Amino acid sequence: MKEPTFPDSPLADLCRERGLKLTGQRRTIAFVLSDSDDHPDVEELYRRAVEVDPRISIATVYRTVRLFEENGILQRRDFGGGRARYEVADGDHGDHYHLIDADSGKVIEFENPELDALLENIVREMGYDLVTTRLSVVGRRKTKPRGNG
Amino acid sequence: MKEPTFPDSPLADLCRERGLKLTGQRRTIAFVLSDSDDHPDVEELYRRAVEVDPRISIATVYRTVRLFEENGILQRRDFGGGRARYEVADGDHGDHYHLIDADSGKVIEFENPELDALLENIVREMGYDLVTTRLSVVGRRKTKPRGNG
DNA sequence: CTTATTAATGAGAAAGATTATCATTTGCAA
DNA sequence: TTGCAAATGATAATCTTTCTCATTAATAAG
Numbered sequence A, B: 001m002k003e004p005t006f007p008d009s010p011l012a013d014l015c016r017e018r019g020l021k022l023t024g025q026r027r028t029i030a031f032v033l034s035d036s037d038d039h040p041d042v043e044e045l046y047r048r049a050v051e052v053d054p055r056i057s058i059a060t061v062y063r064t065v066r067l068f069e070e071n072g073i074l075q076r077r078d079f080g081g082g083r084a085r086y087e088v089a090d091g092d093h094g095d096h097y098h099l100i101d102a103d104s105g106k107v108i109e110f111e112n113p114e115l116d117a118l119l120e121n122i123v124r125e126m127g128y129d130l131v132t133t134r135l136s137v138v139g140r141r142k143t144k145p146r147g148n149g
Numbered sequence C: 001c002t003t004a005t006t007a008a009t010g011a012g013a014a015a016g017a018t019t020a021t022c023a024t025t026t027g028c029a030a
Numbered sequence D: 001t002t003g004c005a006a007a008t009g010a011t012a013a014t015c016t017t018t019c020t021c022a023t024t025a026a027t028a029a030g
Helices: A010-019 A026-035 A042-052 A056-070 A112-125 B012-017 B024-034 B042-052 B058-071 B113-125
Strands: A074-077 A087-088 A097-101 A107-110 A128-142 B076-077 B085-088 B099-101 B108-111 B127-140
Touching: A010 A026, A010 A074, A026 A042, A026 A056, A042 A056, A056 A087, A056 A107, A087 B076, A107 B058, A112 A128, A112 B127, A128 B113, B024 B042, B024 B058, B042 B058, B058 B076, B058 B085, B076 B099, B076 B127, B113 B127
Parallel strands: A097 A128, B099 B127
Antiparallel strands: A074 A087, A097 A107, A128 B127, B076 B085, B099 B108
């Protein structure tokens, strides 16, 4: 059986640091995730993982993203469409947010410190400590002033 | 067959105004929705609707919330837990947002004009017109300063 | 390096939410 | 009141996610 060889990814290290057993499958999934800068769903993640190591099942991908989410390694997102999507969790720097193109469904990330601060404030004044922010704004590309489409 | 009698609700009127056929079931569901100030899921909505008129099926509730959502009468929300929840769409006044208690799961609504404006701005500067905002913050009730739990 | 222990995995069944199917019923316009 | 397109009810089908359980593999101890 040909073991695929690739270096431990940053996420694989994180996995170990959290005391999670680093199995071959988790190492593969971590590698794929570290390599992704988009927001794949489980199906897509599975496709990418199988490319690297075919000895992996979709059940394990489901299990692993759940495990990683529970350990703060991944964040689950809901952009509509019925399936959860995942991305690497933010570090110490501020959160990032998502703008979704109403027409194409394309997801555009953005950061905004002012927004970070305002949300923090609002929640504090309501007597809570902010745990997570789930924000996505849906927008439609502005029609050019003289365009006609 | 005993037709339930109750007046047309504001949502029923809206339904007619949008040119949608106002069937008995839609009238009932609209009534129940107008009467709710929380965020019921379809199952719960069905329970409430059956109280008013037992001649209604869960399939119709699913169909109706979808229809109402497509027509801007309802808004679908995702608070986790795997099922979609619904609430009456905001009017012209500002949007409202949700704070979710991390421990109890309780949903607390709030409004914030400053937040409205900031989001509007951010999106505009990215070249988009804001269509919808999906924001929920998860928070944990602040521990009292001298508490030890 | 080998062995034991315990957790992880694979394959598929099961669950839970939502949508589709199709015969029957109903709202609404004429 | 009648006709017809659209809506409904009951249930099957679909889709995503979780669970089951026999097998496999990772880690610690020897």
